[in-house]
Amino acid sequence: MTGDGTPNRRRHAEHVMGTVVSFDVPARAGEPRGKGSLGQAVRWLHWVDATFSPYRDESDVSRFGRGELPLADCAPELAEVLEACAVISARSGGYFTTTPGGTFDPSGYVKGWAIERAAAILTAAGSAEHSVNGGGDVQFVGSRIWRVGIADPLRPGRLAVVVAGRNFAVATSGVAERGPHIIDPYTGQPPAGLASITVVGATLAEADAFATAAFAMGSVARDWVESLDGYEAFAITAAGATWQTGGFGAYLG
Amino acid sequence: MRRVILAVTGTIAGLVALLSFKSHVPSVPVAATTGGSGGSSSSSSSSGGQTTTVPGEFPQGSLAGKLPAGETAVDGEAANTAYGPVQIQLIERNTKIVKVAVLVQPANTLHDIQIGAFAFPKLISETLSAQNGKIDAVSGASYTSAGYIQSLQSALDKSA
Numbered sequence: 001m002t003g004d005g006t007p008n009r010r011r012h013a014e015h016v017m018g019t020v021v022s023f024d025v026p027a028r029a030g031e032p033r034g035k036g037s038l039g040q041a042v043r044w045l046h047w048v049d050a051t052f053s054p055y056r057d058e059s060d061v062s063r064f065g066r067g068e069l070p071l072a073d074c075a076p077e078l079a080e081v082l083e084a085c086a087v088i089s090a091r092s093g094g095y096f097t098t099t100p101g102g103t104f105d106p107s108g109y110v111k112g113w114a115i116e117r118a119a120a121i122l123t124a125a126g127s128a129e130h131s132v133n134g135g136g137d138v139q140f141v142g143s144r145i146w147r148v149g150i151a152d153p154l155r156p157g158r159l160a161v162v163v164a165g166r167n168f169a170v171a172t173s174g175v176a177e178r179g180p181h182i183i184d185p186y187t188g189q190p191p192a193g194l195a196s197i198t199v200v201g202a203t204l205a206e207a208d209a210f211a212t213a214a215f216a217m218g219s220v221a222r223d224w225v226e227s228l229d230g231y232e233a234f235a236i237t238a239a240g241a242t243w244q245t246g247g248f249g250a251y252l253g
Numbered sequence: 254m255r256r257v258i259l260a261v262t263g264t265i266a267g268l269v270a271l272l273s274f275k276s277h278v279p280s281v282p283v284a285a286t287t288g289g290s291g292g293s294s295s296s297s298s299s300s301g302g303q304t305t306t307v308p309g310e311f312p313q314g315s316l317a318g319k320l321p322a323g324e325t326a327v328d329g330e331a332a333n334t335a336y337g338p339v340q341i342q343l344i345e346r347n348t349k350i351v352k353v354a355v356l357v358q359p360a361n362t363l364h365d366i367q368i369g370a371f372a373f374p375k376l377i378s379e380t381l382s383a384q385n386g387k388i389d390a391v392s393g394a395s396y397t398s399a400g401y402i403q404s405l406q407s408a409l410d411k412s413a
Contacts, residue, residue: 136393136395138392
């Protein structure tokens with residue numbers, strides 16, 4: 001059987017942040033609307049959505065972006081996010097940006113960060129084994145080996161490769177479901193060259209942001225990801241070829 | 254090849270069982286699941302040359318005419334369910350099932366939506382997992398809330 005059909009596990013799919021976040025948690029994490037750790041994690045994600053969504057006029061991010069709300073009056077997490085975004089922007093030579101479409105939108109960092117923190121909420125509440133998948137970007141917690149299929153963007157319904165690891169994160173950026181929603185900030189156009197790129201490493205906040213930046217880089221992403229300590233990548237080009245960074249083989253399932 | 258045909262028989266039997274026991278209409282909005290195929294699903298069949306592939310994770314219509322070298326299509330037997338005929342097609346490479354396509358499904362009924370939202374994801378998830386070993390999650394370019402229902406991750410979530 002797929003999934004974990006054992007009675008002490010549960011799966012839950014929460015519609016939030018414009019996508020669906022899938023939880024694989026111990027049953028004792030409780031109900032998604034309950035007082036247990038699953039409920040806490042779900043409420044955290046909805047709070048992030050309300051606070052950080054650029055699509056909600058009254059979110060802190062929207063008001064900050066319009067200059068209506070000074071940073072000091074925003075949720076303190078926004079300053080934390082901005083600091084992290086600045087670091088990743090510098091590390092990626094500007095390919096990661098908080099103004100991808102010209103207006104302030106830190107979503108490229110917020111989603112992975114929010115998912116990683118949801119996983120941390122479950123850990124803090126005593127779960128030693130869980131995964132949180134935010135629309136295809138996954139944080140795995142637990143010393144058992146987790147196996148994750150990487151969807152093939154050119155062949156819907158197929159897996160391109162299976163990645164395995166313990167206590168790790170997997171993020172994929174590409175053109176699939178949402179169309180070309182990542183643009184190259186230097187050209188203003190969707191990047192050419194890659195159909196998708198998957199980044200694996202310890203934390204989802206970084207893996208997700210690195211995947212976003214690498215996808216925007218296109219064909220030059222390989223050398224850049226090679227330079228990142230602790231992160232590896234697997235890419236599928238628009239022509240259907242694949243490449244991987246030197247350490248990626250350790251993650252092959 | 255015999256093993257594949259046995260698998261087709263087994264999964265069809267499982268699908269029929271699912272259809273037999275699934276009696277309520279889900280409350281989730283899943284129109285997007287079947288909307289992409291328009292009315293074409295009602296006319297598709299393995300012998301009719303239907304090759305439409307709808308966007309999303311679950312291709313509909315035969316893929317036999319457009320497979321890369323080394324892959325072959327095996328059509329399952331059509332199964333008559335209470336809601337109409339159901340037929341799937343397995344694509345194999347090196348004796349491994351690499352993809353599942355839907356040849357025939359009941360069209361334009363609430364039951365059709367049930368099948369798209371529940372039974373096929375489960376079927377496809379089980380098929381892929383049987384070939385790749387147990388998979389805990391699927392990573393891919395982010396899907397929207399509406400697109401989730403056709404994602405492989407949704408198949409995993411439903412099969413748990």
